[in-house]
Amino acid sequence: MKRFLLFTICCISISVSAQDLTGIWRGGFRSTAKNRLMEMLGQDDRYKFEVQIDxxxxxxxxxxxxxxxxxxxGKATCEGTVNPTTHKVLLEEIKxxxxxxxxxxxxxxxxxxxxYSKVGEEEFLEGTYSSMxxxxxxxxxxxxxxxxxxxxSDFYKEPFLVEKEKEAEKNPPPPVAKKIDSAAIVKKTTPATKPPATVKKPVTGTAKTTPPVKKPVTTPPANNTAKNNAAVKKPTLTPPPPTTKVPEPNLATKPLVDSAKKVEKPIVTAPPAPxxxxxxxxxxxxxxxxxxxAKELNIRIxxxxxxxxxxxxxxxxxxxxLSKKRLTEKAITLTVKLDxxxxxxxxxxxxxxxxxIPPNTSLMIVDAGKQQYEVRITSTEQKNAVIVFKYKPGP
Known part of the structure; x- marks a missing residue:
């Protein structure tokens, strides 16, 4: 029973340590817009925000x-709590x-x-705030x-982070990659021993014996000439009867066939966009x-x-x-129309x-009529980000 309790305690400690927030977090906060005119001018309240956590x-x-x-x-001290089950984080500035x-x-x-969320190697904290x-x-x-x-950090690294980095250098984690390397070496040696060289010899022997058997069998030259003569005589007899009958009934049908072809040509020739x-x-x-x-979307990036x-x-x-635009605190604008x-x-x-600071991150704000959408985008040199807009007429 004691062993079981120790095992459960170890599992809980592992789940907590897996979500370690210790380090530097940087991004921004944006106050809720109160003035639509300020938004249209790109003058909404957006501030940078950095948190250093122990x-x-x-x-x-x-x-x-x-x-x-x-x-x-402005610099403030803070404290907070982490829920390892729901990954929710509460942070309160103290002073x-x-x-x-x-x-x-x-x-x-x-x-x-x-x-808290993690996408690949990237870790994020996202949510809301209130202030007084x-x-x-x-x-x-x-x-x-x-x-x-x-x-x-945009400022300087706090002493508690510097000390933790020094401790991590003194006590590095045990190397686990050696086991993977040994397994990889075993896999590489297996294909080298498989291919035998003895398979090719019987194949070449059978190929040499087949051609002499076929050459003496081919003896009928006279029959081929007779067949060729018959083939030459046949086309000379057939052309006169169809030539007299075909032109008379088909004179009226030719323009109908040509007109049908002309209608189909412009449909086929439309090239797809590269x-x-x-x-x-x-x-x-x-x-x-x-x-x-909404029939018009105003996009700010x-x-x-x-x-x-x-x-x-x-x-x-x-x-x-938009070609090679640098992202700043000032919005890059784009309009998309729907109908x-x-x-x-x-x-x-x-x-x-x-x-x-990799990767490439951006904030897209989409104004669609009375509704507004915020899309946080992460793109890399291997992956593009796709946003789809669909139009659905209102009631």
Whole structure:
């Protein structure tokens, strides 16, 4: 019984450690839009956000940075909890410890409700936040948050992270790759011993014996000449009867056959649109499908998180519409129209590079009438991101 309890405790500790948030997380937060005109001008409230976390079991502590640049920022201490079952994360800013802000305005602290996810080797924290002023606890706004785990800081690495990195260097994990290498060597040696060289000898012997048997059998030259003479005589007798009968009844039918052929030609000659090579050589992953009754979609594309020179190209229905555009805090705009005839569009985002912090990440905001969609996109040099727009007329 004691062994069973120890085993269950070990399993719980493994599940908790598998979701280790210790490290640097960077991205941004965006306040809920209150003014549609500000959105159209691309002047919505978007700020950079960095969190450095030191996790111990299900609890963690750390610091946060809210900033537009590394010159004007606010730094706060934080603490929170992690649910290893649901992967939900609660982060609360406790106290402002450093402030370098331009202009006036009250100081606000945030409470974040996040969801942890992992896609391949990339780790993300995404969710919502609420905030209040430290002076009188009044509402300071709310919005959305997106963070990605990164190796470097825009400021400096906290001492608790530096110490953990030193401990990791002193106590490296045991190498597991040796077992895989030995298995691979065994697999490589097996095909080398399989092919025998003795199979080819009986094949060549049978091939040499067959031709002399066939050559003496072919003796009937006279029969072939007789058949050829008969074949020459037959076409001379057949042409005169059909030539007199065919032209008279077919004079009226010829223009009908020609007119039918002329109608079919323009349908066959329509060439299909060529597919760009970059859409064929990379994997195209469907990220989101948006079904809407709006006939015009206004699309804005930003760099998601820190601006690190990410560059993209955008294809709409396999046609290049944006070429090698650098993502920044200022929106890149695009308009897509939908109707009953053009009720399906496929937008593909291609990463032209991975920026300073791989992979290439972007935030796409789609305004479809009264509805708004946010799509967070990750693309690499092996995989493109696909967003599908479908038109469905309203009631």
């Amino acid at each position: 996790q111990q079991d299900k609890r963690f502590s750390g610091v946060t940075y809210s900033y537009l640049t590394t010159v004007f920022y 402002i410890v450093e402030q370098r802000m331009s202009g006036g305005g009250g100081i606000c602290i945030m409470t974040l409700f996040l969801q 002023k430290t002076s009188d606890s009044t509402d300071c706004g709310k919005g959305t948050v997106f963070l990605r785990k990164v190796p470097t 597919v760009p090579k970059i859409l064929l050589t990379r994997e195209n992953e469907l990220v989101k499908t948006i079904t809407t009754s 930003y760099d998601n998180g820190a601006v690190d020179n990410d560059t993209i190209s955008v294809y709409l229905d396999k046609k290049l519409v 009953d005839d053009e009720n399906y569009h496929e937008l593909v985002m291609v990463a032209e590079n991975l920026g300073e």
